[in-house]
Amino acid sequence: MLTYYREYISRFLKAGVSGYLLKKTVGSDLIAALRAINRGELYLHSSITSEVVAGYLGKDRQTMVEDPYEKLTDREKQVLKLIAEGYTHKKMAELLNISVKTVIAHQTNISEKLDIHGRSGLLKFAIQRGIIKITQ
Structure with a gap:
């Protein structure tokens, strides 16, 4: 109980x-x-x-609900934040000092781990989790 x-x-x-x-x-x-x-x-x-x-x-894992966000690496969390903030793949690559292909690979990994496909879904997830805040 x-x-x-x-x-x-x-x-x-x-x-x-x-x-x-x-x-x-x-x-x-x-x-x-x-x-x-x-x-x-x-x-x-x-x-x-x-x-x-x-x-x-972390014992009794059958009853624990695993947070999908915690499956992400630190770099994937950075990429998710930048995606949610509206940056292009090229700009993210420049900011993180990695290649565009690596940014795309991170985005693919994020989508698979969170089971969310498309930028709009990732944006919604980031807002709900407080990763980014909407200001008016």
Whole structure:
């Protein structure tokens, strides 16, 4: 059952919460949580700690949803950002000091890894992920 909540808990932790308790938490656990948070520490209820650690260490991969963006190399992430910003292959090659063919190869790899084909799809992905921001 806790595996179901892994992403839910992960979102809270990434957002910067100081602790996570279950509804049934009472007494000494509640006091321990408040004291830990008051000291600036993170507090997780004991029944979810092993689940969170397993997720952090990458165990139980069948239940984890892999982020396709993390499959990209650093160079592919750079190329994706430049594509989303509207640069041509030639300009990207100049900026990254690589050949146009290499830029195209990176774009092909990005499309395959993300399963997104076409510049418009890559642009949409980049906006949704916050890789680029739209200013008005």
